[in-house]
Amino acid sequence: DIQMTQSPSSLSASVGDRVTITCQASQDISNYLNWYQQKPGKAPKLLIYDASNLETGVPSRFSGSGSGTDFTFTISSLQPEDIATYYCQQYDNLPDFTFGPGTKVDIK
Amino acid sequence: QVQLQESGPGLVKPSQTLSLTCTVSGGSISSGGYYWSWIRQHPGKGLEWIGYIYYSGSTYYNPSLKSRVTISVDTSKNQFSLKLSSVTAADTAVYYCVRTSSAHFDYWGQGTLVTVSS
Numbered sequence: 001d002i003q004m005t006q007s008p009s010s011l012s013a014s015v016g017d018r019v020t021i022t023c024q025a026s027q028d029i030s031n032y033l034n035w036y037q038q039k040p041g042k043a044p045k046l047l048i049y050d051a052s053n054l055e056t057g058v059p060s061r062f063s064g065s066g067s068g069t070d071f072t073f074t075i076s077s078l079q080p081e082d083i084a085t086y087y088c089q090q091y092d093n094l095p096d097f098t099f100g101p102g103t104k105v106d107i108k
Numbered sequence: 109q110v111q112l113q114e115s116g117p118g119l120v121k122p123s124q125t126l127s128l129t130c131t132v133s134g135g136s137i138s139s140g141g142y143y144w145s146w147i148r149q150h151p152g153k154g155l156e157w158i159g160y161i162y163y164s165g166s167t168y169y170n171p172s173l174k175s176r177v178t179i180s181v182d183t184s185k186n187q188f189s190l191k192l193s194s195v196t197a198a199d200t201a202v203y204y205c206v207r208t209s210s211a212h213f214d215y216w217g218q219g220t221l222v223t224v225s226s
Binding site: 032034036042043044045046049050055087089091094095097098099100101102 | 143154155156157160168204210211212213214216217218219
């Protein structure tokens with residue numbers, strides 16, 4: 001089974017800051033990685049698919065990069081509405097889907 | 109705009125079977141091109157994929173739950189369903205029904221909390 005780790009588990013940043021979250025897979029998953037945003041009490045929302053593709057309608061301040069085992073998710077300028085938990089999700093060996101443990105983002 | 113809505117009991121007794129239904133609107137399950145998933149989230153925890161179904165009835169389950177899970181589809185009602193047998197307190201979670209598009213989860217229901225308790 002492929003295991004996913006994320007770091008940090010939580011962070012606090014100021015409005016306008018650049019925020020970076022990393023996701024690491026236990027084995028090479030090429031670019032088979034997605035990122036989701038989950039606000040409190042809500043369902044997750046797809047932000048990035050295939051490691052770096054922005055889902056339609058998602059603000060351009062969100063971006064993703066990486067391949068193989070190491071991936072990065074970035075918010076270029078943190079906004080108050082970005083308070084949420086962010087999850088990575090791999091799909092290297094369909095239909096084996098696993099999510100990372102999440103990174104909680106707060107405003108400082 | 110595709111919308112999904114979960115329905116079913118919010119309380120299930122231990123050892124019984126959890127049953128949920130997802131009603132899809134704004135798109136037809138039988139049009140193909142998508143799988144229809146169930147994903148759960150234990151309170152305050154991360155996300156766990158349970159399994160999915162294609163409109164034809166083909167199913168794939170998470171190996172860790174496979175022995176207890178059945179997912180079925182009713183294309184005439186544009187619904188798909190989840191049954192999880194022999195539940196314990198560890199199955200208490202928010203259950204989401206989700207459209208699966210090319211290995212990413214693009215449309216989610218609002219989620220329904222199912223508590224396993226006597």
